[in-house]
Amino acid sequence: MPDQPKFPGRPGDWVLYKDNQLIAFNKPAGMPAVPDKKGSPNLLQVAAAYTRHDLFPIHRLDRPVSGVILFGKKPAAQAQVTEQFQARTIEKTYLAIVGERPEQDEDILVHFLREAKGNNAEIVDSSDKTAKRAELRYRYLGSSDRYHLLEVVLVTGRKHQIRAQLGAIGSPIRGDEKYGFKRGNPDRTIDLHAYTLAFDHPISGSRVELQAPLPEEPVWEAFSSLLTSRS
Template identity: 30%
Template sequence: MSSCGNNGIDIIFEDNHLLVVKKPVNIPTQKDKSNDSDMLTLLKEDIKKRYNKPGNVYLGLVHRLDRPVGGVMVFAKTSKAASRLSDQVRTRQFKKVYLAVVHGILDKLEGRLENYLLKDTRNNTVSVVKEDTPGGKLAVLDYKVEGIYNGFSLVKVSLHTGRPHQIRVQLANIGHPLYGDQKYGHGVNKPGQQIALWSSEIAFVHPVLKQEMIFSCEPPEVEPWTWFNRV
C-alpha cells in the first residue's frame, strides 16, 4: 500500500530503517550541476516535515537511477542500514529488475549479455570495449522478451552488475537501442522522446530484520508502455 509524501512522490514502504519510493522520471537521484530538485533533497525535506524533525535529516543513497529513468528505489534512514545495503549491492545480493522498450525484434526471446564497458567521464558516455582494454569493466545482464508490438519489443532485464548506462549500452550494442534514448539510439529516436527504461523491481535482505524484501512498481500508463499488455 503506497502513500504520498508532501512533495508528491509515492512512498511504497517505510519503516525506521528504510524508505522505498517510486522515483518520477527526469528527476536526478542526487544534486548535480543542473541544480534541479533531486530525490535525496526532496525526500529529506519530506521526512523533516512529516516527522517535524529539527536539524539535518539523515538519508543514505544506496543505489542510483539515471535522471530520465523512473521506478522503484530504496533509501536508508540510518547509517547502519546504508552500510548493510551497500554491502549487498557490492556483493551482488541486491537484485534489480528493469523494463525496457527497444527497437526491433530480438533474435532470441531470452538470453545473457556479457560485455566489457568503458566510461568516458568527460562526455558521460559508455562504450563496449575489448576485455583487455584498460579501465574496461565486465557488465552482465539477463533479458527476457515479454511483448512485441509494431517493430518494438518489451524486455525484462535482470542486472548482475551495476555499470553506468549498462542496459542502454548493451542492448544498443546488439542492435536494439532503447526507445527514446538520444545518447545511444540517436539515429532511430526523435528528439524529445522519453527514454523507455523503468526500475520495476528491487529485492534485498532487510538490513535489520534479515527478511527478504521485494518491491515493485509498474511504468506509467503512457506510450510506449501502453503498447504492451502486461498481466
Template identity: 30%
Template sequence: MNKVQVTIEEKHENERLDKVLPQYDDWSRSQVQIWIKEGNLEVNGKTVKGNYKCKAGDEVTINIPEPEVLDVVPENIPLDIVFEDSDVVVVNKPRGMVVHPAPGHPSGTLVNGLMYHIKDLSGINGVLRPGIVHRIDKDTSGLLMVAKNDKSHESLVEQLKAKTTLRKYFAIVHGVIEHDHATIDAPIGRDKKDRQRMAVTNENSRDAVTHFNVVERFKDFSFIECQLETGRTHQIRVHMHYIGHPVAGDPKYGPKKTLDIEGQALHAATLGFEHPTTGEFMQFEAPLPDEMTKLLDELKKRS
C-alpha cells in the same frame, strides 16, 4: 586541494596530455584543460601548456580544487514512497527527476524531496547524497532504495556488491529480438571518444552482466524485461546498444528519431533486498508509468 599523481605509460608516448589523462580516471578532457590553464597541473614539477605531448614515465601531479559547495535545501516535492520504516525507504522515482544535487541541478532532485519528507537519512555519501545507496538515470523511472542510517546504508551497499539484490527493469528497445532470452556479459567503461558516454570496452572497464527476456514483439520494437547482475552506469542502455537493440527514446545510445517519449523507455519495476535489521527478504513492484503503457498500446495497434 586534493593532490593526485599519475605516471604516464609508454603506450601514451607523444599523445596530448588532455586526451591521455581522462583514460586514468573519471575526468573529462575539458576539466583537464581547465586544470592546465589554472596552473593546477604539473608534469615533472613544472606547469605545461594545453598541447603538451606526453613522454613515457612523465610524473603528472594534479592539485584538484575542492568541489563547489552546494546548499541542499529541503523541498516539498511530491514523492511516491512505496515503503518506509526506521531503516529503509523505497521510493518510486518519476521520469525526469535527477536523483541528487550537482552543479547544474541544485534543486528539484529526489534528495531535495527526501530531506523534506523524511527526518533522518544516512550520511555516508555526504551532504549532496544523503541516504542514496544507488542511482537510476534522470529519464529512467522506477524503484530506488534509500538508507535512513549508516548501518542500513552499509548493509545495502554490501548486498549490491555481493549481487544478492534483485533489480528488474522493463524496456522498449529498437528491433525485433529473435531469441527469447539471453545474457550480455560485456565490460563497461568510459567511452574514449565521448566522456559523457559509457561503452563496452576492455580498457579501464568493470565487469557488467545483464540478463533479459523478451516479453512481447512488435513490428519494429521489442518489449523486454532485464535483470541486473551488476550495476554499472547506463548498463542496460549500453548493453542493448552493444547488441544492436538500443532503448527507445535514448538519443545518447540510439537513434534520435524514435518513439514519442520524453527520455528512454526504461523503468525499474522490481526491487528486492534483505532488510538490514530483520534479515527478511523484501520485494517491491512499481507498475509501468502511463507513458510507457500508452506506447505499448500504440505498438500493438501498429502491429
C-alpha cells in the same frame, strides 16, 4: 531560466515502502536521483523534505530512467543494504521498451565498458585495461504495434550498462539517442524502468520485495495488460 519539468503527483504518491530504517520511492523519469552539476531538483532533496529526515543514498538510477530507488534513514541501514548490492544478493529487474526486437528471445550479454566523453559509456575490447566487465540477462516479454518489451536482470552494475549493451546488439531503448535510438523523447527521458527490487531487511533479515508501477504514459500503458497477465 528554463522551465522546470513537471512530475506526476506528489512525493507522497511515489512512496513504495517505508519504516524506521528505509524508504523507497518510484522515481519519476527525468528527475536526478541525487544532486547533479545542473543543480536540478533531485529525489534525495525532495524525499528528505517530504520525510523531514536526513536520507542516505544506497544506489542510483540515471536521470532519464524511472522506477524503484531505495534510501536509508540511518547510516547503518545504508551501509548494510549497500553491502548486499556489493555481494550481489540484491534482486533487481528492469523493463525496457526497444524499437528493434533482439534476434534471441533470451540471452546473456557480456561486454567490456569504459567511461567515455559526454558522460557516456562505450564498449571496447576486453584487452582494454580501463574497461570493466558488464553482464546482464534479458528476456523478450511481448510486443505492441511498434515496440517490444524486454525484462532485464543485471549481473553487474556498471554505468549506463543496460543502455550500452542493448544498443550494442541493435536494440537501443526507446528515446535513448546516446546509444542508438533514432530520436529522443520530447522530455529527454528514456523508456527504461526499474521494475522490482528485493533485498534483506537490515534489522529483521526478512526478504522485502518491491514493485514500482509503470509510468503513466501511452507507450507503457500498451504493455500493462501484458504484465498483468504474466503476474
